[in-house]
Amino acid sequence: MTGDDIGSLIYLGALGAALAAWYVVANRGAMNKMLQQAALWALIFLGVIAAYGLWGDIRQTVAPQQSVFAEDGRIALPRAPDGHYYATLDINGSPTRFVVDTGATAMVLTLDDARRAGLQESDLAFFSEAMTANGPVKTAPVRLDSVTFGPFEDRGVRAFVNSGEMDQSLLGMTYLQHFGRVTITGGEMVLER
Known part of the structure; x- marks a missing residue:
């Protein structure tokens, strides 16, 4: 990773943390629903990462x-x-x-x-x-x-x-x-x- 990549990663991490903090503050009255939505988005994110990582194996199975x-x-x-x-x-x-x-x-x-x-x-x-x-x-x-x-x-x-x-x-x-x-x-x- 270059210095620019690390800087971009830090910037995106800070931006994501600010958005997450705003979301928590805005929805503090419905904390249970907010946690359910966060868990759902985390599962979707992990599923996309897993599919991307396994695409070579999936493609071989779908198109031998x-x-x-x-x-x-x-x-x-x-x-x-x-x-x-x-x-x-x-x-x-x-x-x-x-x-x-x-x-x-x-x-x-x-x-x-x-x-x-x-x-x-x-x-x-x-x-x-x-x-x-x-x-x-x-x-x-x-x-x-x-x-x-x-x-x-x-x-x-x-x-x-x-x-x-x-x-x-x-x-x-x-x-x-x-x-x-x-x-x-x-x-x-x-x-x-």
């Missing part, structure tokens, strides 16, 4: 992440609250979050994810076309130097960059076929090699 079992050669993806399965892969060394889409033929990157993976937009040739639920979009075929998913690394993976608006990159069937087995049971997708 993918689990890698390298010794078994498998990756487990929990179903997200929205019903989809999400996976984080390293594309050319850049962590990229995908929605697993068994209805998509190929791996499709958003423009932003392609940039983060080191693909220059000026080098992309959007001459191919893909059909989506919203109609046709222009795509640029690319070959990714490195795709790492848990313990598995693939080189020279074929993918496409979407020229249109897309919220999330798609992990389609051409990549999922690198796995010998893909199963979905009990709210979990398991990929095995």
Whole structure:
């Protein structure tokens, strides 16, 4: 803590003490009710502090992440609250979050994810076309130097960059076929090699 932080803390403490003293003096006739309200606010304050301190654990429970079992050669993806399965892969060394889409033929990157993976937009040739639920979009075929998913690394993976608006990159069937087995049971997708 710097000297300014300590000064601010002392000032806020004195201000809080003055407000508390005023509140006690103003409500001295209803001391019982005042103590109940003070206890309630203290519990609310402690609850907020506890929730903030435990947020990492709470978030892990509410939105579990993918689990890698390298010794078994498998990756487990929990179903997200929205019903989809999400996976984080390293594309050319850049962590990229995908929605697993068994209805998509190929791996499709958003423009932003392609940039983060080191693909220059000026080098992309959007001459191919893909059909989506919203109609046709222009795509640029690319070959990714490195795709790492848990313990598995693939080189020279074929993918496409979407020229249109897309919220999330798609992990389609051409990549999922690198796995010998893909199963979905009990709210979990398991990929095995």
